[in-house]
Amino acid sequence: MKRNYSLKSLNSFGLDVVASYFFEIKSVDAISKIIVDPVFKEKQYLILGGGCNTLFQNDFYNGLVLYVNNKGIEIIEETNTQCVVRVQAGEDWPSFVDKMVALGLFGVENLTGIPGKVGAAPVQNIGAYGAELKDVFLRAFAVNLSDGTTREFTNAACCFSYRNSIFKNELKGKYLIYAIDFLLKKNAPLNLSYSAIRAYLNENQITDPSLKMLSEIISSIRTSKIPDPKTIGNAGSFFKNPVVDRKQFLQIQAEFPDVSFFEEARGNVKIAAAWLIEKTGWKGYCEGDAGVYDKHVLVLVNHGKAKGNEIIALAQKIQESVQKKFGLKIEPEVNIV
């Protein structure tokens, strides 16, 4: 157990935050030890992976940070066509994807380069470039932090939806995920459906990319759009795209014919939050060191010495202006602590 521990390198906004207590989890045994500790019993606690989707409101977190850092990647089942890969929660997600691509295993390539740890991936059902975690997720193993019992969560039990799962709702903070099984294929058609991938392939006259090439293409598109948190603090997309029913969508489209949207299941429509924010004039806007990234308005950034509450204040102003102009509520994707 460490006291007054700096989380500056453990939150991708690069905020200068200190936690009063910090405990690194390197094994499942460590979880059973910490939950009987008086500090755990008395203080609030926070499960932390890489801190790439966490925004601290204050400079001081008066509680115990449980830093998930257990390691291990293992193929536990294999047939001629597929593998089940067990990954410990503290593994770095981008490195795990790179390893699977190098092994020629299909399924996670569109999720190349999403920063953070494997254990956090189901929490918001990470997604990018036309794929979501739920497409390859088999099961998670987790410890109930109130009594130390372990539980296996099947895909269905996680209630995955767009940037959402049971771990963001009724089980928020209650279970610590310590390992995940993924079902990956030895061969599968690549998912090239996303418009930015198609545009890249057309521009570069690539007709039949390999698995490795697709992963590299996605990595290159990502770096052209989202700043590296090591250079400019950020947490990727700050807001989720609002999903509306068709009636509401048609009303918005009648007033704003160039609205950017994606069709969803059951006739619903997802409106691009980036379009809404750009149309309300926030591109490149700054208030002190808190700002809206000029190459991608969905990304709020810390240009240096911004405080968490300054980024939150800016986010609230953006929400209010979008609500006023379009009558739509945009919700943060980022976890505010």
Ligand SMILES: Cc1cc2nc3c(=O)[nH]c(=O)nc-3n(C[C@H](O)[C@H](O)[C@H](O)COP(=O)(O)OP(=O)(O)OC[C@H]3O[C@@H](n4cnc5c(N)ncnc54)[C@H](O)[C@@H]3O)c2cc1C
């Ligand atoms: C530059 C950049 C680009 C990004 N791009 C994308 C993207 O394309 N798609 C996307 O979906 N996300 C994206 N994100 C968001 C982020 O990468 C993901 O949400 C990622 O899964 C966060 O992992 P983490 O370990 O850093 O999570 P943290 O921020 O540490 O934690 C996130 C939440 O999960 C909980 N949690 C963490 N670990 C565990 C665990 N083991 N058990 C239970 N709960 C846990 C935490 O309590 C917290 O509520 C991006 C972020 C950045 C900085």
